[in-house]
Amino acid sequence: MAARGLRLGRLLVIGVPMGWLLLFFLAPFLIDFKISLSEVRLAIPPYAPLLEWADGKLVALHLQLTNYRYLFTDSLYVSAYGYSLKVAAISTLLCLLLGYPMALGIARAEPARRNLLLMLVILPFWTSFLLRVYAWMGLLRNNGLINNLLLWAGVIDAPIQMMQTDFAVYLGIVYSYLPFMILPLYTNLEKHDGTLLEAAADLGAKPLAAFLRVTLPLSVPGILAGALLVFIPVVGEYVIPTLLGRPDQLMIGRVLSDEFFANRDWPVASAVAMLMLVLLVAPIVAFQRVQSNAAEAR
Amino acid sequence: MSRSRRSVLVPSVMAFGFAFLYVPILAMIGYSFNNSRLVTVWDSANSPTLKWYSALWRNQQVLDAAWLSFRIALLNATGAAILGTLAGLVLARFGRFRGRTLLTALTTAPLVMPEVITGLSLLLLFVAMEQTIGWPAGRGVTTLTIAHITFSLSYVAVIVQSRLAGFDVSLEEAAMDLGARPVTVFLRITLPLIAPAIVSGWLLAFTLSWDDLVISQFVAGPGSSTLPMVIFSKVRLGVTPDINALATLMVLTVAVGVVIATVLLRRQERRREQDLRLAAGAD
Numbered sequence: 001m002a003a004r005g006l007r008l009g010r011l012l013v014i015g016v017p018m019g020w021l022l023l024f025f026l027a028p029f030l031i032d033f034k035i036s037l038s039e040v041r042l043a044i045p046p047y048a049p050l051l052e053w054a055d056g057k058l059v060a061l062h063l064q065l066t067n068y069r070y071l072f073t074d075s076l077y078v079s080a081y082g083y084s085l086k087v088a089a090i091s092t093l094l095c096l097l098l099g100y101p102m103a104l105g106i107a108r109a110e111p112a113r114r115n116l117l118l119m120l121v122i123l124p125f126w127t128s129f130l131l132r133v134y135a136w137m138g139l140l141r142n143n144g145l146i147n148n149l150l151l152w153a154g155v156i157d158a159p160i161q162m163m164q165t166d167f168a169v170y171l172g173i174v175y176s177y178l179p180f181m182i183l184p185l186y187t188n189l190e191k192h193d194g195t196l197l198e199a200a201a202d203l204g205a206k207p208l209a210a211f212l213r214v215t216l217p218l219s220v221p222g223i224l225a226g227a228l229l230v231f232i233p234v235v236g237e238y239v240i241p242t243l244l245g246r247p248d249q250l251m252i253g254r255v256l257s258d259e260f261f262a263n264r265d266w267p268v269a270s271a272v273a274m275l276m277l278v279l280l281v282a283p284i285v286a287f288q289r290v291q292s293n294a295a296e297a298r
Numbered sequence: 299m300s301r302s303r304r305s306v307l308v309p310s311v312m313a314f315g316f317a318f319l320y321v322p323i324l325a326m327i328g329y330s331f332n333n334s335r336l337v338t339v340w341d342s343a344n345s346p347t348l349k350w351y352s353a354l355w356r357n358q359q360v361l362d363a364a365w366l367s368f369r370i371a372l373l374n375a376t377g378a379a380i381l382g383t384l385a386g387l388v389l390a391r392f393g394r395f396r397g398r399t400l401l402t403a404l405t406t407a408p409l410v411m412p413e414v415i416t417g418l419s420l421l422l423l424f425v426a427m428e429q430t431i432g433w434p435a436g437r438g439v440t441t442l443t444i445a446h447i448t449f450s451l452s453y454v455a456v457i458v459q460s461r462l463a464g465f466d467v468s469l470e471e472a473a474m475d476l477g478a479r480p481v482t483v484f485l486r487i488t489l490p491l492i493a494p495a496i497v498s499g500w501l502l503a504f505t506l507s508w509d510d511l512v513i514s515q516f517v518a519g520p521g522s523s524t525l526p527m528v529i530f531s532k533v534r535l536g537v538t539p540d541i542n543a544l545a546t547l548m549v550l551t552v553a554v555g556v557v558i559a560t561v562l563l564r565r566q567e568r569r570r571e572q573d574l575r576l577a578a579g580a581d
Contacts, residue, residue: 032422099315117316127549256414
């Protein structure tokens with residue numbers, strides 16, 4: 001009796017979060033996939049049903065791959081996917097180059113200062129993403145703070161166009177995603193055993209060699225976690241390219257959003273989402289590996 | 299030689315990095331007190347001024363949106379704290395069971411999933427559900443709350459799970475051996491241990507919901523614009539001084555809240571560690 005109650009309780013504790021996520025996280029992808037195979041229609045909702053029923057019998061099955069074919073033939077989509085992957089890869093690298101020394105510096109700081117520095121990294125993470133991107137608009141505009149300062153100092157004669165450029169997109173992304181790179185790196189670097197570096201030094205290794213042969217290899221899991229936390233969401237980034245980016249080269253998140261809101265073409269928007277998901281499956285699985293390895297190591 | 303070079307490199311990159319993180323926000327705060335409508339032209343004769351703050355106070359659209367966002371954030375944080383704690387508990391303490399891999403996947407994927415995908419898919423689910431079972435009728439607070447809980451419960455689960463991983467199961471096992479029922483063990487031992495993690499998770503879920511734009515845009519209905527949606531529609535047209543003021547208020551509220559919460563949690567943590575040390579010393 002007690003054992004049965006125990007099993008039931010255990011099932012309930014597992015079942016509640018599992019049920020929620022199955023219904024509201026996994027099932028939506030299946031519906032997304034279904035709608036990506038249907039045809040757009042002027043109706044509410046604006047897509048044709050896949051199955052047609054009459055008198056309780058299935059009379060027709062409409063499966064269309066045209067939405068997908070469309071994505072591969074129209075150069076708008078191909079270039080948007082390519083551009084998104086390129087932007088995500090380069091900004092991940094930039095975040096790593098800036099974030100690694102920062103994480104290392106924090107991990108090696110005095111304990112009292114370390115907490116303060118860590119808080120300074122976490123604080124932007126808690127403030128609105130949208131507002132942090134917006135803050136850059138005030139700096140980058142033609143009559144913004146940076147141009148005004150440069151004009152005033154006589155460095156330039158005419159404002160530099162910084163908004164609506166690739167530069168602004170990279171800047172906005174690195175700015176917004178930097179804490180996601182620093183935190184997992186810090187978590188990793190902080191656990192390193194300092195005696196390893198002392199041993200390397202005793203054996204005659206210069207600090208650079210010790211870094212390359214001890215610290216860097218040990219920090220690979222942190223690098224991977226940080227890189228994936230930046231790369232995956234950036235591929236689908238919407239806010240930053242919309243506010244700071246080029247109007248002539250869209251990222252795929254913007255394309256999806258335009259198909260859905262402006263063109264009301266739900267099936268094509270679904271196909272765009274599905275293809276993005278296919279591109280991201282491998283990185284997402286890798287991220288889960290890294291996460292569960294880290295959880296087991298603790 | 300190389301030692302001194304490295305000791306310069308790391309601090310200078312750090313200084314640059316922190317300046318990079320904070321200068322834009324500080325500039326925005328400064329300009330919120332600027333009298334000129336031309337946001338970046340400093341009107342030194344009439345500044346600083348609070349006029350954009352008082353304009354905000356009279357802007358009914360902003361006030362309505364803020365109230366809506368606040369209600370959703372409260373509902374979301376509470377829902378996400380409960381579901382996320384359950385998920386974190388299961389992942390940290392339940393050992394192997396069928397479906398463990400699936401639950402791990404379902405709790406970590408929302409952390410990285412691009413928001414446009416989650417938002418679109420959830421909307422399509424809501425539409426399909428409304429067609430077949432008639433619920434949720436229309437889109438608004440309900441759909442926004444469900445969507446927010448779905449992505450923020452993962453953050454709570456990760457925080458709770460890593461907190462539990464830091465504690466030995468021996469306390470819980472000892473209570474079990476003494477005949478305590480699982481519910482009692484959870485309420486008397488586990489819950490107090492993970493309370494700080496649940497509080498942090500609740501706060502994080504609150505701010506994630508309060509700040510969310512992309513997913514909300516998909517699942518909000520007409521007439522249910524959240525604060526970030528109102529801000530975004532204004533910001534797309536350019537920089538405006540009243541948004542600077544609003545942004546300053548939002549950033550400062552969060553900053554003060556986070557600092558206070560961190561200090562309080564750390565103090566409590568230290569007390570608990572002392573208690574544990576005393577307890578360990580006593581035997």
